Amino acid sequence: MIVVHVHVHVKPEYVDEFIQATLENAQRSLTEPGIARFDVIQRVDDPTKFILVEVYRNEEATLQHKETEHYKKWRDTVAPMMAEPRSSVRFRNIFPADSDW
DSSP: OEEEEEEEEBOGGGHHHHHHHHHHHHHHHTTSTTEEEEEEEEOSSOTTEEEEEEEESSHHHHHHHTTSHHHHHHHHHHGGGBSSOOEEEEEEOOSSOGGGO
16 A cells, blocks of 8 residues: 655645635545545644545555546645745555555
8 A cells, every 4th residue: 555645735825725725626536436535635723734644455556546537626726825835754564554545
């Protein structure tokens, strides 16, 4: 499993629109066979900051996700909402074992 944390800082006036667009992308992403989990997390102490936790079954799934229409739509829709460029950190899953997903 590959776990990606995408850090997003949204302009305050776009928080609600960002959430709407991101939930649509997350729901559609879960229909992809290579995605095991897709969480959208908002900071309590700063509601303009989010982490998207994307869990992929393999490296190929990370590439396939970026080719989907729903990802491209999300990327283009939220780009002007960003207070700064989004960043990501990649992890490999150690526990639970892959078979537990």
